[in-house]
Amino acid sequence: MCGSSSAKWRSFDVRILRVPTDFRVVEQFDESMLTRSGEYLVYSVSTKGMTTGEAADRLAQAAGVDPEAVASAAQKPKEGVAGQVFSILGGEPLSLRGGEFVARRLGVSDRAVEPGDITGNAYEIVVRDLRGDDMRRLRHNLAQVKQAGLPNYFDDQRFGCLRHGQGYILRDVLRGRYEQALKSALAAPSPYGAEPVERYKAQIREQWGDWATLVGVSNGRRGKSAFEYLREHEGDFEGALRFGLSSRERTMHLFAYQSHLFNRALAAKVRAVAEGENLGWLPCDEGSLPVWRELPASESMRWAESELILPGPGMEENEEAMRLYGPVFEAEGVSMEAFCALDLPGFRPISETRPLLMQPEYLRAAPAQDDEHYPRSKKMRVRFTLPRGQYATLALKRLLMPTELGAKRLCMWVSRHPLVWPTDDGTPQYFERRPREERSRSGGERGPGGGRPREYQGGGREGGSRGGGGRRPWGRERRDDRKPPRDRRPQGKPRSPWEGRD
Template identity: 35%
Template sequence: MKLKVRPSDFKVTERLKEGIITPGGGHRVYRVIKEKLTSMEAATELAAHTGVSTGDIGMAGLKDRQGVTTQFMSVARGPSVSVSAGAQSQSLGIQSIGFCEEAITAEASDGNDFQIVIRDLRDGEVDHLRTALEPVRASGLPNYFDSQRFGNLRHGQGWIVLDLLQGDVSGALKRLVASTSSFEPPARRRLKEALGRSWGDWSACRSIAGKLGRHHSVFEHLKRDPDDFEGAFDRVGTRERLIHLYAFQSHLWNRALALWVQDHFEERISLRGIEGMLRFPVGEFQLPPEWGGQFMLAGSQLDGVTDPLQRELYERTLERLGLTVQALDMPNLAGFQLKPEPRPAIVHPLKLRVRPAEEDNLHRGARMVKVEFGLPRGAYATMVIQRLVGQSTGGVDERPPAAFQPSREERGERGGGHDFGGDRSDAYGDPRGNDRGDSYGGEYGGDRRGGARRGGVRGGGARRGGSRRGAPRSGGGGYRGGGFGPTEDRNFERPDRGPRPDGGEQDFGGDFRPRGGARRSRGGSSRRGGGGPRGGPRGASSRGGSSRGGGSRGGGPRGAGPRGGGARRRGGSRRR
């Protein structure tokens, strides 16, 4: 399956809480409809029309670049503005719609409504979607954090917090500031490689940090006190540190809830996520009534986790990581502690509708389906799609996830890829707001200058399947889903039938994939490069064609929100 082949395939409309918009008030409210723009870029345009700085724009959350998104922004005592899409901007429409008493923040949002076209579906996937519809309507689905939350894995840093908990502060700091990512420009990647090679020579590292434009104070401190890695870590930007803290806390939450599903439901769907197996009950289900619908995000030493069953699930999760409850604490790092917080264990999509399947005019022999639903803040639309289209497995499915490798599409058009943020409902009501790990983009936001620098179309990269090197990546092709299935070129893991006798694996289409080699079809022939989508090599083009352009990338603008600084205007210059 593919998502976001065309911008109109993915529509997001923000919902504001009742009573936010009023006939009068100190802040004017604007409806902003955008396409191929980040929220920060749209905010910069609105700032230009209203005569304020980008930091003066209020908004509830960051929305995806890919797709057509509608959200609301506010400006204190702002003028009336009317910009029609296709007039001054072909990708941005702005309309004054009223007022509000205070600037719009995450607290003003009531969630998002989605209209999503799922393409390149086979009949079996369409049938599964229809079968899954009623159980999801009746019981919802586990409210897992999706891959958008775990940019630390997408960008090769691993679990920084786990390193800290195990006492490896130097290693954690090195991985945080010097890990390279295929999502970042080659020049920046080379500087980070040099930083890693020079580790321990703090004067040299300080010089490299100057060229990187970040982490100066980290290495200034190490020049003064070469052994004080805790003090150096404290000089990493607060937002960047918290992103890693929240990612690890979310990982523990996902693993503990997935254990509960594994323990209590023999028939379940198991999908491979970026940070582990995600398990879903197949039929209707209920939470233990004593949970009150909530599963706690764990604090230090499981502070706040009072339910005995939830505590046991967390203890088992920590044991698998080689940790004890007492070790889940970082007393030497001030202001860097896990804090407990309730999170709904189940998300119920609102007004979930699936339109009749149609022929997919962009993928020969495939079908497409339009899905509509609403979500509260903090829930992920991609998780709903996975649950609807995933395959039932049941039985034993406990296998460690493979190391994440981005698909070719994810490494593709860095300026137009999946921004990871708009396909979830922003900020689930916690005081963290947007500081929750969704704006990785390889640079996090610690730079504090704001702006989305992942602009131009990349010309590099060889296409498998025969297309030329150096061709610019188009906006087509869609989201192929490497972020959901680290070992597959599909969004979802194959049915969990267990390993093959010779160590290979069986993919969705029943074809045999030798471990570490090219896939071999039932007829015995080897397919490479531009093979079909049913289990070809990672990133292989779809049915002889290239799946281009709609690649994922981890994050949006660097700033935490509109107050993170300016963003480049639409169509910004390409990277040099």
């Protein structure tokens, strides 16, 4: 079951990313970067179950160029179906068609594609394992989000270091704990790691300090350069971080910690306008995220016009940033001045501004359908568009949030990762995973009963009813599965990328 510091409760499950086609994202491309002539070929590429890096490698191989010649505007996760834009410097013209990889030429340009060439992303997400109250809750929250939006936090994708057990490497660096930072980066156990990788990391932990042995163990594997450096420079873990982690990996850890600081500052600002029954909470690996349920129109407009700078050089000139970040850095036990003064490759923060309000456009939910993967449950397709840099999973969490205080807890499965809703006071809740060897013997994390986790059986919705007594699973709740009101979009407003596909 799920761990809790409060009274016992039962959890209701909903799921996204059950299969790759449950999550579709298409980049909205600004074609003004295309030119009549140029040495860069620009492609629209559709992939399924493939990272952006893997797609770039496949394009490079097909075009006969080095991987460095392929550029993309943004990174997309491996899970799901993605439509992205790539540019290739030189090489053979391509037209690739396959079951999971399609590349179509858009034109040419005199430069590589950049993040600014993408104005946003259009999403189509299937939410599964829904019952009557889940659909009522989703439609209720959808109306609130249309009216008031939600705080523009960074979401779980930004915090892979937490999901994989590493923690905030940069926080250890700022506290002078260089050895701990290196060990966590190279050897922290992950519940999601492949078994060969986890065995290798266990070897590193067992042999830690015996650098000569680790050089041999790590031959051709991640960490060898760090162990070679420590063999020659005993105790210089700060130097080992420079040589043992790539600049790209250090940058990912910088972004994670910088995003954590931003989220905590934004959370404090949200708590100032939302309290009591108007205050809700969203789950996140980084910590519980407070949100409002409703906002007056004037307050919503003020939030729509507001931005907050990410912590970094120059933030001392921003009065609101200093007021919001001061308590955050104090709670973290690190110096704001030391963070802003970081000057290591990959560890150089940049003070960009970020809007404080997320306002999904073209937001709608299609009528529910029978869920082929979970008997006696329903599925719904949710569609919306977001500006670049905002998180669709955050919008999904807000749409599924409990609508009243004291509600039974909800667990949202994102692929195989469970996220449990916080308590009414924001206390984080966690799913208690069984040991790897126990899961292997019993066939994995999920047990019988419509694919629900074994830990949840016997409580909540198991058996196809909510209260026992032989009640039919679809009685009066079916009223919540009504077709949404027709779109009353003002005449002349641009059409959604998903228009007409219900």
